[in-house]
Amino acid sequence: MIKPPKRAATAAQAIRQFIADELQAGDQLPSEAEFARRLGVSRVTVREALGQLWVEGLVTRRWGVGTFVRDTSAPLGGAVTNIYVDIADVGSLPHKIEAAGHTPALSHAKVDRIDGADEAARELGLHSGDPIWRVERCLTIDGVPAIVLRDHIPLRLNGVDFPADRLTDLDADLPSLMQRIGLRVVRDEARLDAVAADPGVARLLRLADGAPVLHARQASHADTGEIVVSTSGYYRSDVFTFMLVRTTGT
DSSP: OOOOOOHHHHHHHHHHHHHHHHOOTTOBOOOHHHHHHHHTSOHHHHHHHHHHHHHHTSEEEETTTEEEEOOOOSOOTTOOOOOOOOTTOOOOHHHHHHHTTOOEEEEEEEEEEEEOOHHHHHHTTOOTTOEEEEEEEEEEETTEEEEEEEEEEESEETTEEOOGGGGGSTTOOHHHHHHHTTOOEEEEEEEEEEEEOOHHHHHHHTOOTTOEEEEEEEEEEETTSOEEEEEEEEEOTTTOOOOOOOOOOO
């Protein structure tokens, strides 16, 4: 079961809906205090929610004046609005996409038992050639192919057979499946680079062979300290974009 969103994500979704129902581009939003009263949350939560909407490009801030609805009518090269991800929150990518006001879906999902490749096997603490699960999925955002995920997972974890076939269901996510077998994913570490899409990735993302894509190599760590999932993610940058924001403490 996907864990419920944090309060700020819930507040951000409520403010998105308020903007869609009540405001137009250029209109000023109510104050933080007013939103806090309407939503029954603290001003700190409202401030964090508005920060998410600012990162997504839905609102603009005029310091000392207020927060305003940004004009999003102009196309952004076909890209989906930036999706805010709290880097302290380990969880389901489809859920985060949904929480940002978009519709995720699976256009492709396949589970294979394979002999582990050198890098994936080594990362998982296995020997090269040891059998592992390979789960390949293609996520769409609002109907457009956006992300290909290739997860490599040991056949058994914590002394239990890992139910990799469950990952063909969009509602199933790795952190929740890990919890079911007595493990908790507590940290994801990723490195990013640009690569040329191989034929399989290009086909799923509807790109030409060799087209540039953003590649993320991610290791998911359990509370036991072991790496339980090795993931290669391929992101179509004209559909899904990352934004890194650095802020000062408050």
